[in-house]
Amino acid sequence: MEDDEDIPALIEHTPASPRRTSARVPLTIICGFLGAGKSTLLKRILTERHGYRIAVIMNEFGDTADIESKTVNVSSPDDPTAEQSEEILELANGCLCCSIKDSGVAAIEKLMQRKGAFDHILLETTGLADPGPIASMFWQNEEFATGLGRDISLDGVICVVDAVFGKQQMEEDHSEDGIGESLRQIAGSDVIILNKVDLVDAEKLEDTEDLIHGINPAAPIHRTTRGNVDLSLIMGISAFTSPPQLQPAHLGHHHAHAHDHDHCTDADHTHTHTPDPTHYELRGISSLQVTCPILDQTRFDRLDEWIRTVLWENRIPESGSGTLQVLRCKGLVTRDSGEQYVLQGVRSIYDLAKLEGREDISVPQLGKIVLIGKGLDENKSLEQFCLWTCASPDIAGGTAK
Numbered sequence: 001m002e003d004d005e006d007i008p009a010l011i012e013h014t015p016a017s018p019r020r021t022s023a024r025v026p027l028t029i030i031c032g033f034l035g036a037g038k039s040t041l042l043k044r045i046l047t048e049r050h051g052y053r054i055a056v057i058m059n060e061f062g063d064t065a066d067i068e069s070k071t072v073n074v075s076s077p078d079d080p081t082a083e084q085s086e087e088i089l090e091l092a093n094g095c096l097c098c099s100i101k102d103s104g105v106a107a108i109e110k111l112m113q114r115k116g117a118f119d120h121i122l123l124e125t126t127g128l129a130d131p132g133p134i135a136s137m138f139w140q141n142e143e144f145a146t147g148l149g150r151d152i153s154l155d156g157v158i159c160v161v162d163a164v165f166g167k168q169q170m171e172e173d174h175s176e177d178g179i180g181e182s183l184r185q186i187a188g189s190d191v192i193i194l195n196k197v198d199l200v201d202a203e204k205l206e207d208t209e210d211l212i213h214g215i216n217p218a219a220p221i222h223r224t225t226r227g228n229v230d231l232s233l234i235m236g237i238s239a240f241t242s243p244p245q246l247q248p249a250h251l252g253h254h255h256a257h258a259h260d261h262d263h264c265t266d267a268d269h270t271h272t273h274t275p276d277p278t279h280y281e282l283r284g285i286s287s288l289q290v291t292c293p294i295l296d297q298t299r300f301d302r303l304d305e306w307i308r309t310v311l312w313e314n315r316i317p318e319s320g321s322g323t324l325q326v327l328r329c330k331g332l333v334t335r336d337s338g339e340q341y342v343l344q345g346v347r348s349i350y351d352l353a354k355l356e357g358r359e360d361i362s363v364p365q366l367g368k369i370v371l372i373g374k375g376l377d378e379n380k381s382l383e384q385f386c387l388w389t390c391a392s393p394d395i396a397g398g399t400a401k
């Protein structure tokens, strides 16, 4: 652990009176490619009269932290929202996802100790950050759970995508292993904010949404100008503990999709997408969505084993060498007892947790699982999934595209 000298400085702002005394503080990670509008979204959140006491952690790469904190700082004397001013912590020593984990966590710990509880924590990452390792720091991390994790729970990962350059970025973004930063950010997020819709036409918006949806079919897409979004769609979403909002799994043959967007008269609106493809390749990242049958104990155990093998050994059970790379997985699984389980995974870390209070559903629902990553189709994932969890593929009823 670094000593206090190495811990990024805490910028003091007028504190609001604490309202929170127990319960863990939800943390939202805001990621998105360079210039997509992360700070703009942050400012939009801070200036809304929501009444929450928010701690902001800004992880800047390079020497822009002072500029950013000024941009986002809403506590200037001229600002009528000053009374809602927040705690802003700069992590400017490098990128939290790759180089300053220890000092970053220490600084956040210190913030919690000094300032007590907040209602919410917002963490803005650098434009090139991969949200996966950062999410892992705050979720399912034993070391963390005995320290800072006692006070913080990961609420969700929000990705801001630039409506002007996002499509181009996704198409160009093809790093050596075929998974560039913008694709990782979209793949690793729970909600997508498609920002700057004031600058593009409807056709470009739809094209960009199609690409986003192809990478991450599980994440709802909300169109915004200057991050203007209903905060209930991005904060307090409990993405890591509640069932994912999966699109319906499509059965049978798939065809090239064309959306009917005639209903879309206003580009700046909340927009949850339900296009046809459930498995779509883009620059090396694809997604696979399958329907999961109601499972007895044996098949439930087999599903767990299947997930472990896929995530930890990067391969499909009973197949050869590992060529898979799963960046994100989500799912909802129903047991024959009526219990439902939520699957949440970020890279190699996953959790299959019982959904409390759902045992009494009269008609058990089929489950669904979404994998996002690389090499899914090459490994005939679907057939293997069916083989391991079901009597036959017919029962599983899933399909890939």
Ligand SMILES: Nc1nc2c(ncn2[C@@H]2O[C@H](COP(=O)(O)OP(=O)(O)OP(=O)(O)O)[C@@H](O)[C@H]2O)c(=O)[nH]1
Residues within 6 Å of the ligand: 032, 033, 034, 035, 036, 037, 038, 039, 040, 041, 126, 127, 195, 196, 197, 198, 199, 224, 225, 226, 227
């Ligand atoms: N026209 C328009 N401009 C926007 C919108 N959102 C943000 N901008 C502008 O886009 C530029 C970048 O926005 P920021 O919020 O700083 O982007 P960022 O993602 O925080 O940038 P980095 O931290 O450098 O990655 C700024 O000039 C914003 O004013 C929008 O919806 N419409």
